[in-house]
Amino acid sequence: MNKKDFNEGLLGFLDASPTPFHATKNMSAMFLNAGFKELDESVKWNLREGEKYFVTRNDSSVIAFTYPNGEKNYTMLGAHTDSPNFRLKPNPVVKAHGVVKLMVEPYGGILLNPWFDRDLSIAGRISYLDTQGEIKEALIDAKKALAVIPSLAIHLDEFANKERTINKQTHTSPVLTTSDDFEYDEFLKWQLSKAGIVDAGEILATELSLYDVQKASFLGLNDDFISSARLDNLLSCYVGMLSICSIEEDRPMLFCASDHEEVGSASTSGAAGSFLEDTLRRVFCDYEGFLQMISASTMISCDNAHAIHPNYPDKHDQNHAPMINKGVVIKINSNQRYASSSQSISKFKSVASRLNEPTQYFVAKSDMGCGSTIGPITATRLGLKTLDVGLPTYAMHSIRELAGSDDAHSLYKIILEHR
Incomplete structure (x- = not known):
């Protein structure tokens, strides 16, 4: 998908998703249109190899996955549906x-x-x-x-x-x-x-x-920016949704969009809850097979990153200050507020380099606090190798946020090649 079509679809998704419930409903409709079969948590699952599936919880979180024959090395994508x-x-x-x-x-x-x-x-x-x-x-x-x-x-x-x-x-x-x-x-x-x-x-x-009610829109002399509410984190939801809808059924991939990240993820439908683990254990009901899959797979936690603000440049570490439209941001924190490791970083960067897609680093200033996201929560609960990445953004948690018109499409291209 070219960048123009990608971004036009993003604007429509943002406008149609004022709450996590609406975002989950819209993603579910997209999965149905792409040939995914809907599962119900309250009944027994009879999965067939070569099929694609999705399941929702609380109408505000959704997991979609492929079920290829014998494959266990999943690329998993994590995002969240809620916004302040x-x-x-x-x-x-x-x-x-x-x-x-x-x-x-x-x-x-x-x-x-x-x-x-x-x-x-x-x-x-x-x-x-x-x-x-x-x-x-x-x-x-x-x-x-x-x-x-x-x-x-x-x-x-x-x-x-x-x-x-x-x-x-x-x-x-x-x-x-x-x-x-x-x-x-x-x-x-x-x-x-x-x-x-x-x-x-x-x-x-x-x-x-x-x-x-103001619609999402392009902004800037050359449509440099995307301006909208809820970019954090519907931007990542859109990337993950399109990514798993764009691959073949024999490619092992999973996408999880959880609710309640903005309030700590501790809920039945949040990343600290059991939704992802419950789903994976039903897919890999043999315990040994489940552990093999966990060991072979990688979680890419996709959330927004703080772009260096042109009016407040002192808020960033000068060597780790990502800029809008200069590539996907790899987020690192030595105290594990982000779950990126040298192993997960190197795999992601090698794919980006092969595609000539730029990447950047964000490390918080040592004299300032650091936010967190679902990456460390998922890594802790499941033991998955995890990478925290994000798309550079101004005005995070404002009623209207600003991101670049190049960066989300760049992340989409990298994910499609990440194995």
Whole structure:
């Protein structure tokens, strides 16, 4: 796939995936279109060699894999479906001061300031009782700009451009309407009806998020950049999804996109949970075969990397400061915040070199903290040789992030040749 088609598809995927539930649904549809067969965790699996399969958990994590004859040296790709955002509390409605506003809770390490004065919509999962009294679930996406978190005017805050702080409880509630007769459950049923659900009775529970309705786009004099919400980490999800859909059935590959990375991965559908291990043990039910596969395979953990910021260059180690559109970033940390080793690095770099694809290094400054991702978690849980890589990004965890238009396609080409 050429870079233009690759990036156009990326923009569409980003726009169609405002929550992990929507991202997982869209990836599942892609796998079905590519000939993968869907598995159900609650029933016995009867796998056939030469087939391709996928399975989901919690509707927010997905694993896709090939099942070639006798092959055990898998290239595994790991990413995560979640991104920092504001999530609605169970009873969110507050009517005061002439407006209806919604109480929200920050999810993950959210960069707060950019969320003010943006056109926000609502998406996520709703559980409800249908007319037969059965519990059902459905995804909604209002798509329309429904709410805004208004800034306080500079006239009312003498410290606005000096030392303003944001209180997550009192300052971040979005304004929804001035209508006094607003009823939250009726609003949710209306959203369900727009999604084709006409038999919704009692609303039982919700997992709803705010998101910016501005579309993903190219940016820059020569379309140098891709600007979008949720680049961390739907960018890697897209690369992994396309990679496994682009190979033949006899090539051993697995792609795992997990939820809840931004809050530590400790959940049933997170990388610290059992989803990947459970799946691999069902595929390789013989314990000796399972261990042989683990020993022969490599996990490439794909997450975004901090590109050196042109206005804050002192935040990077000068010899390990990746730049946008200069290649995939190999992430290293001696304290195992990243799981890269000389073995996993050398294999990846040899493939990139053969393809004339550039690579870069990121090592955090020794006097600063270092983030982490699913790489060390997966390496610890399964004993897989692991490499942490990423695509250089500005404004990570902002409502709108910035990446290069060359880098994701470069990673895609490397993965296709990684064996």
